[in-house]
Amino acid sequence: MKWFNLLQEKTKIWDIREMLETLLAALPECSHVAVPEATEQAMRYYRSGNVLWFLGQLWSLGVPLLFLVSGFTGKLSALSQRWGKKWYFTIVIYLMLFILLSTLLNFPLDVYAGFFREHAYGLSTQSFGRWLGNYGKGVMITIISAAAFVWIFYWLLKKSPRRWWLYGAFVSIAISFFMMLIQPIWIDPLFNTFGPMKDKGLEKEILGLAARAGIDHGRVFEVDMSQDTNTVNAYVIGFGSTNRIVLWDTTIEQMKPDEILFVMGHEMGHYVLHHLWWSLAYFSVLALVIFYLIYRTSNYLMKRYSKRFGFKKLSNIASVPLFLLLITIFSFMTDPLSNAISRCMEHEADRFGLEITQNNEAAANAFIVLQQTNLANPRPGLLYKIWRSSHPALGERIDFCNSYCPWNQDQPEKYGKYFR
Numbered sequence: 001m002k003w004f005n006l007l008q009e010k011t012k013i014w015d016i017r018e019m020l021e022t023l024l025a026a027l028p029e030c031s032h033v034a035v036p037e038a039t040e041q042a043m044r045y046y047r048s049g050n051v052l053w054f055l056g057q058l059w060s061l062g063v064p065l066l067f068l069v070s071g072f073t074g075k076l077s078a079l080s081q082r083w084g085k086k087w088y089f090t091i092v093i094y095l096m097l098f099i100l101l102s103t104l105l106n107f108p109l110d111v112y113a114g115f116f117r118e119h120a121y122g123l124s125t126q127s128f129g130r131w132l133g134n135y136g137k138g139v140m141i142t143i144i145s146a147a148a149f150v151w152i153f154y155w156l157l158k159k160s161p162r163r164w165w166l167y168g169a170f171v172s173i174a175i176s177f178f179m180m181l182i183q184p185i186w187i188d189p190l191f192n193t194f195g196p197m198k199d200k201g202l203e204k205e206i207l208g209l210a211a212r213a214g215i216d217h218g219r220v221f222e223v224d225m226s227q228d229t230n231t232v233n234a235y236v237i238g239f240g241s242t243n244r245i246v247l248w249d250t251t252i253e254q255m256k257p258d259e260i261l262f263v264m265g266h267e268m269g270h271y272v273l274h275h276l277w278w279s280l281a282y283f284s285v286l287a288l289v290i291f292y293l294i295y296r297t298s299n300y301l302m303k304r305y306s307k308r309f310g311f312k313k314l315s316n317i318a319s320v321p322l323f324l325l326l327i328t329i330f331s332f333m334t335d336p337l338s339n340a341i342s343r344c345m346e347h348e349a350d351r352f353g354l355e356i357t358q359n360n361e362a363a364a365n366a367f368i369v370l371q372q373t374n375l376a377n378p379r380p381g382l383l384y385k386i387w388r389s390s391h392p393a394l395g396e397r398i399d400f401c402n403s404y405c406p407w408n409q410d411q412p413e414k415y416g417k418y419f420r
């Protein structure tokens with residue numbers, strides 16, 4: 001009631017405003033960078049992106065369901081057996097046919113989302129030939145990795161019908177570690193050229209920052225992404241000797257040196273705080289849970305529907321779409337948790353980047369460049385955050401830059417112990 005009376009009187013409103021202003025002034029203000037309003041085009045990209053994402057989810061359920069419910073997977077497996085004769089070749093032929101057929105079914109959505117839509121929004125710089133070539137390479141890599149690894153799971157299914165899920169989870173952890181190890185040296189170079197940084201002055205500054213972060217043999221690679229996209233990015237990848245920070249050349253073109261230094265500080269945060277190892281640890285737990293759930297549900301579904309699916313045993317390679325369907329469902333259910341964990345690590349990497357550069361304004365401006373060049377919505381909706389955001393919203397990241405500077409307030413830095 002008191003507040004209501006206060007608001008009734010115009011003069012008192014000024015008092016409240018003054019009070020709020022004094023309160024705000026007392027809060028730490030480390031920079032004053034306003035979050036830009038999302039452009040109309042960015043909002044269209046955001047909304048249509050949500051529709052597309054939803055369609056993609058339905059599609060990744062629909063394609064394996066089609067193979068199962070029609071019983072086609074059973075026929076495909078029988079055909080592969082006739083052609084392959086031996087156990088391993090049967091598996092490889094089935095996988096090749098399955099991957100090629102599902103690629104055909106996915107192609108319309110892929111070409112729209114990956115090529116036409118990106119061009120319509122001015123985000124892509126790729127020619128259609130280059131896009132198609134990269135798409136083809138992606139399919140080849142899928143076929144080769146499937147031929148190299150999938151038989152292990154089917155061998156386990158055959159040998160140990162009750163424990164395959166446990167051993168399978170361990171195998172998938174080992175495979176994902178192996179893939180993360182080789183990706184920067186064997187896979188990524190198939191698509192782009194990775195080389196030393198061209199701007200030697202900037203490289204020296206980055207290596208100086210790396211030395212301060214306690215990274216001695218810092219490896220920074222510049223990649224020629226400008227032939228594919230106008231968007232900006234940087235990331236950490238690899239383990240041990242293949243570990244590196246990769247900076248897109250578009251980032252170097254679009255950002256000022258002190259903004260790039262913050263981005264690198266963020267990436268160094270991932271490295272120093274061992275985020276790749278933590279991700280692998282999380283993935284290991286997730287793999288165990290998902291494999292167990294798949295074990296339980298696949299046996300149940302086989303009991304009820306094996307006639308319709310057209311195969312009798314899970315160890316038949318015809319069960320591939322059933323496993324894919326269950327992986328899609330369980331990943332969808334666990335994505336909110338995976339995203340929340342990723343957002344946590346990203347936030348800590350932001351803190352690390354701020355603490356090591358102590359340049360809040362440059363950091364906030366880097367996020368503005370990210371928002372504007374990548375057509376991002378700085379304040380996405382709740383569902384988007386829960387299911388799709390591996391990073392905190394850009395608006396929140398800029399807010400954090402504006403409010404976090406313990407070094408100005410005689411407070412200890414959280415990661416000061418890592419700095420030299």
Ligand SMILES: [Zn+2]
Pocket residue numbers: 266267270346349
């Ligand atoms: Zn990050």
